[in-house]
Amino acid sequence: MSLSPIERTVFVVSDSTGITAETFSHSVLSQFAQFEFEAIRIPFIDTIEKAESVAARINRCAQEQGQPPLVFSTLVDPKMAHIIGKANCTFLDLFGAFVRHIERALGVKSSRSVGRSHSAGTSNKRYNNRIEAINFSLAHDDGQYVNGLEQADVILVGVSRCGKTPTSLYLAMQYAVKAANYPLTPDDFERDTLPATLLPYRKKLFGLSIQPERLAEVRNERRPNSRYASLSQCLNEVADAERLMRMENIPWLSTTTKSIEEISTKILDEIGLDRRLY
Amino acid sequence: MSLSPIERTVFVVSDSTGITAETFSHSVLSQFAQFEFEAIRIPFIDTIEKAESVAARINRCAQEQGQPPLVFSTLVDPKMAHIIGKANCTFLDLFGAFVRHIERALGVKSSRSVGRSHSAGTSNKRYNNRIEAINFSLAHDDGQYVNGLEQADVILVGVSRCGKTPTSLYLAMQYAVKAANYPLTPDDFERDTLPATLLPYRKKLFGLSIQPERLAEVRNERRPNSRYASLSQCLNEVADAERLMRMENIPWLSTTTKSIEEISTKILDEIGLDRRLY
Structure with missing residues (x-):
């Protein structure tokens, strides 16, 4: 169904818990207080197949609501991020936006390992x-x-x-x-x-x-x-x-x-x- | 004093608590596991004077350590962000990087109100x-x-x-x-x-x-x-x-x-x- 002019759907997509992306989305969207955002968190997206299914879900949402949703992503894998980014949405790629700057500053490539941020082995x-x-x-x-x-x-x-x-x-x-x-x-x-x-x-x-x-x-x-x-x-x-x-x-x-x-x-x-x- | 090759100083600067910027910095830096990061959180930077004092502190750090620190910022005010961005550092402007995309998607300007994200009045x-x-x-x-x-x-x-x-x-x-x-x-x-x-x-x-x-x-x-x-x-x-x-x-x-x-x-x-x- 379509939304009222002040309602927007937000997807929070992550290969881990999505807590970082959710915290960030909440923080930046608090600057748009005239809107009501419904955020849908989709955690543990760690395969190409899962990413494709999320992209399809985003496309369905855009069609049903008559407008593209906002998508906050902390997907680390560039292939998965690319799949989501091609969907009908405003794609906000938190990881991609900064990792290259940091790689340049540190003089190394990032490990691009999926699901690291909130994984805590018992040895930690x-x-x-x-x-x-x-x-x-x-x-x-x-x-x-x-x-x-x-x-x-x-x-x-x-x-x-x-x-x-x-x-x-x-x-x-x-x-x-x-x-x-x-x-x-x-x-x-x-x-x-x-x-x-x-x-x-x-x-x-x-x-x-x-x-x-x-x-x-x-x-x-x-x-x-x-x-x-x-x-x-x-x-x-x-x-x-x-x-x-x-x-x-x-x-x-x-x-x-x-x-x-x-x-x-x-x-x-x-x-x-x-x-x-x- | 100067750091070992794998040590880096990270500043987390915010007009509010800095928790969003800290969560994000922790998440993205977990992709550079060969480094040891010391993160210094500087919250409640909500005036030009405070921003200038943080910029000076960043410059001193860069000079003492012989390399520019990483700086994660969620400063909402573009003037304050600009002051920090001019310091000797790798400036990662979380707010600035996305707010324009979101403004375009929503068709409105953000309120640019400082200190919103974790402020919770009792009416909330x-x-x-x-x-x-x-x-x-x-x-x-x-x-x-x-x-x-x-x-x-x-x-x-x-x-x-x-x-x-x-x-x-x-x-x-x-x-x-x-x-x-x-x-x-x-x-x-x-x-x-x-x-x-x-x-x-x-x-x-x-x-x-x-x-x-x-x-x-x-x-x-x-x-x-x-x-x-x-x-x-x-x-x-x-x-x-x-x-x-x-x-x-x-x-x-x-x-x-x-x-x-x-x-x-x-x-x-x-x-x-x-x-x-x-």
Whole structure:
């Protein structure tokens, strides 16, 4: 069937998972916010036959919708990319567009090996580090387990429901950062000190805060109409937590309008983990 | 200082988090496995002054190392991209390379708004769905909480330590998929049936398995020299689990040589969640 003038179909084609092409397509298409894009990911296209079947699918789509779809490709094999590129589409060849520049810069030919980017054999150290970090962050979520905190790369602190858990998991999953998190509670504010458990790790602490109004919304989803979720409680806890973090010289940021990607990037920047080896 | 012939410095420059550019650089550089790349991510470059300071840093690097670095950029503003592009480097302009093709295909100009791709205001429905999915997957990790399983998009089943937890979290975080997971244990194998809790959700089940030798390795890291980690125990559990999954017609795959990205992509493919709206 044909689409409305603001709808467009997008194919994301890859010899591997397609996650790179999908991330990129999402990023660049966010510059065309007046459109609605339906993205169809077609991963693991690693033979000529599969490429031909994708080209046929793209052609059918173009005919049915009366307009050629956008196609983001990270196909490494030039023959497969060529097959897709000949279909009735706007072909955006992420790999082909850059690999020759890089070959020239490095003075070698690329290996053109299909399906490399997210393949992680069990021998892959970086991959094992990520899994280990995920297990660490899960075990050290919400202060539930305090043994091994000395192995943490960072310990996120803040009031309940300010975003510590998703941020810890993202840091672990994406960056193999061992991120623990530990709540700051009314008990701590009464004593006006950090929890004793955290004192030996003061240099690893990073604070998250949040606007009290937003916090009340989030807590109300969890425990509707509770004292815990009341605006007055949230106002007090946030004020106390921010005062404590300032007093203790803990770097912190507000999560209110930030995605977990943005929060994580700022934390990595702050704790000096902005370099990676490929 | 100068680098060895196989070392190269890579800058990843973005007006937002740099995660898109980093994912892409990692993917394309995996085709040059004979080199060692050190990637330096420079996020939130959103003014001319910051762009000029990055260009100066790139020039210093080129001089110190005796060779120009690779620079992957997703800078949206053409003036900022131009400033970096003039530095002494191999400039790979991800945004600039494609935006004109897309503008032509869509018949409009892009909004050229800086910092859009990972910015997620709290009003963003897709973003809130991701956070909700993360909370769901955490609450339904390892069968610890069975209320609400009817809301799951998928329930991963398999023996202890076969990769259920990291896969569930990845599906939630990256794709807003509510992924629960539930262990298959020797008790289930003795009864030779699925756990009763899972029977109403048979159509949501997806199995993970693993080579017994690899499973023994993973379990030994957790509980060295235990019966739980012994090869004979792992051989039995894996054989029993695979037999049960075959008998119950549960789709399943082996995680042994696959990354969580690859496992997740196969699951999405299988359960028909390969379409997304941007």
